[in-house]
Amino acid sequence: MSNKPDEYYINQTLNGNVNAYAFLIEKYKHMVFTLSIRIVKNREEAEEISQDVFVKAYTNLKSFKGDSKFSTWIYKIVYYASLDVIKRNKKQINSENIDEIYEGDLGVLQDALSYLEEKERKSIIKKSLLKLNEDEQVILTLYYFEEMPLKEISEVVNLSLDNIKVKLFRARKKLATILEHVIEPKTINLK
Amino acid sequence: MKQDKNIDDFSKYLLKDVGLEKPSSNFVAKVINTINIENSKVSNVVYKPIISKIGWFFIAISFIGLMIVLYFSNTESIIQFSVIDLSFFDKLMAINIFENIKLSKIFSFSFMLFSLLVLVQLHFIKKILQ
Structure with missing residues (x-):
């Protein structure tokens, strides 16, 4: 893999080179998928969300100003997209309500x-x-x-x-x- | 403080150990495929003007030609309309089929207002569709 910064691939993508975007997908797909699966807790849904996130990021790439890192931008998109799916499905949040603070060894x-x-x-x-x-x-x-x-x-x-x-x-x-x-x-x- | 450091190290160990989840093997291909479909959709919609450039050219030529002919022709009409008797139009105009229909002012105003609202609505519907 190349060591060129993300900005290089973003500019290439904006110039119409879809293969440059494939590099960005390859680089961030695992983290995007992991964040999504940990929120929606379902592999199929997470896969679908992650794909949508990359397509959405591609269509909105022009609006990415570069004020933050590309990684921050895309993680933010997947975070909110996954939360939206939870809200839409009205899934019950099955997180545990633990008040005791761990003091063990x-x-x-x-x-x-x-x-x-x-x-x-x-x-x-x-x-x-x-x-x-x-x-x-x-x-x-x-x-x-x-x-x-x-x-x-x-x-x-x-x-x-x-x-x-x-x-x-x-x-x-x-x-x-x-x-x-x-x-x-x-x-x-x-x- | 030491407990905090320990739990910090322990959490790092846990998260690094569990690693990242792997999406399907053809994940990148699927995304790129969707992007290509989206791109082709955008490029397929090419708007064509109703009157082409050649059409406009002929319209312009005919218009200019007509102007030149009118300018250089005699002041009298080229086509002799006087030959055709158009007096029957006067008889036709004399018949008023709406003579017996009387509309109240309220109806007229409400009809106008309704028409105006339809036009406004059309504008908004067009905006939504776009």
Whole structure:
């Protein structure tokens, strides 16, 4: 893959080179799809939303001024498109309402996770992530996986910087608590 | 503070470990295909003027020709209309078929207002359709 900046491919696309846009799709398809699947919690719907997002971004590429990064712009589009689908389907948000703050030993939790097979471990983490609120999942994914600065995340989800910090703090403790609830019975069964 | 750092590292480990979801293998091809269809739709709609450029050229030539003929011809009409007796038109005009129809002012005003609203509505419908 080329190391040229996104702006190069955006300009090429605007000049009518659709193949240049294919490069941008290839670069961002995984993150766009992941954000969507974590919000709508359905693979088929997420795939459809992600495709629509890239088509929508293509038709509106002229309006992309370059004030923010292309990644921030497209993540924002997928975030709102996925939320729209949830609203339209009137899906019940099945996130867990957890008020207790995790105070347990993280080392024990990490050890317990490491004993599990890779496939099972990933499945448990995914299931636990899906129990968080939509915005919490998006914030955690963008911050820890994409390593996006908090300021850019605040642009994506349209929340203040302080609000993002609070949500991030709460979300990671909530995730640890959910994981503990899921793993504890499993480790007891192993003994 | 140490607990915060630990949970920060732990969250990073979790999110990195779980990685990203993979869309279908032909994802890019599907998107590009949709974009190509959209593009062809846009380029297929080519608006043609009702009167072509050649049409306008002939209209202009005929108009100019007519003007020249009229300018250089005698002041008397070229076509002798006086030969045709048009007096029957006067008889026709004398018959007023609307003589017995009387419309009230209220009806006239409401009819005019209704017509005006139809025209306004047409304008908005045209805007919506566009």
